Amino acid sequence: MKKLYITLVAAVLLLLPACVVSDTVSTEEARAFSKLPLATEGADNAWYITDFSNVMIERFAWGTEDAQIRVAAGSFINAGLDTSKLTNFSEGYLYYGAKQIGTTSKLALTPYKDFETMLSKKQDALEYNSETGRYFLNLGDGNSFMWAKTSAGTEDIAFVINPEPLIAAGLQPENVAGWAYTQFSEQGVQQWRLFKAFDLEES
Numbered sequence: 001m002k003k004l005y006i007t008l009v010a011a012v013l014l015l016l017p018a019c020v021v022s023d024t025v026s027t028e029e030a031r032a033f034s035k036l037p038l039a040t041e042g043a044d045n046a047w048y049i050t051d052f053s054n055v056m057i058e059r060f061a062w063g064t065e066d067a068q069i070r071v072a073a074g075s076f077i078n079a080g081l082d083t084s085k086l087t088n089f090s091e092g093y094l095y096y097g098a099k100q101i102g103t104t105s106k107l108a109l110t111p112y113k114d115f116e117t118m119l120s121k122k123q124d125a126l127e128y129n130s131e132t133g134r135y136f137l138n139l140g141d142g143n144s145f146m147w148a149k150t151s152a153g154t155e156d157i158a159f160v161i162n163p164e165p166l167i168a169a170g171l172q173p174e175n176v177a178g179w180a181y182t183q184f185s186e187q188g189v190q191q192w193r194l195f196k197a198f199d200l201e202e203s
Contacts, residue, residue: 029126029135030116032149035138044107047100047111049157058196060145060157064117066098067137069145069159071196075177076166096161097139127187136178142191155197163194 040048050059057072064126071094083089088096119126125138133149142162147154163173163181173181173194180195 015092027117029128030112033112033115041111042112047114054166058159058198060159061101062111062113062115062118063101065121066101067118067122067139067145068095068097068099068101069139069143070095071159071161075179076171078177079172079175080169081166082169084163094161096141097145098142136160136163142186142193148198155199158195158197161194166194 012140040050046061048059048061050057056166059070059151061068061070071080072090073094075087077083086094088094121136122137127136127138128149129133129136134146135149137145139145142160142164144160146158146160148157158161161179163171173179174192179195181192182195183190183192184195185191
């Protein structure tokens with residue numbers, strides 16, 4: 001059984017500029033991703049990396065065409081968020097990225113081969129930060145999924161959320177439990193983001 005350990009990364013690590021990856025790197029990115037704990041196959045034709053408990057909370061999902069992160073909304077609601085003002089809230093969760101995963105194309109091979117296939121279709125949404133050793137998959141509207149190139153000294157995965165639509169819906173971003181409200185560079189521009197990193201470790 002694998003357990004999910006949550007850590008907040010110091011803001012200084014996020015101030016480093018990212019570099020856009022080349023069109024030929026999707027295999028390398030998928031190879032780095034394949035070092036993470038084994039994904040599980042969902043009933044809706046998608047792969048998941050989640051909290052590995054009996055109740056799925058935060059999770060990253062992908063198929064052969066797109067990807068999505070799901071975030072438990074409780075800590076956001078406790079920090080003032082009015083979910084009735086959002087279109088990406090459903091049944092206790094906030095969703096970022098694709099509205100649906102795995103419904104347009106059946107899973108092909110292994111979770112990591114399908115991840116590579118998905119990345120090959122999203123080269124313009126990929127970045128790599130050589131200083132922090134993380135890949136970024138832009139999910140749109142300032143939201144992204146991050147994963148480590150190696151496991152040495154870096155959290156395995158992280159979620160990055162654009163707080164602006166949430167602030168407009170009443171959120172006090174500095175009060176969201178378990179998330180860091182900090183600035184980091186996106187294509188050379190400093191942006192405020194909500195950030196949560198995860199260590200996926202063997203027990």
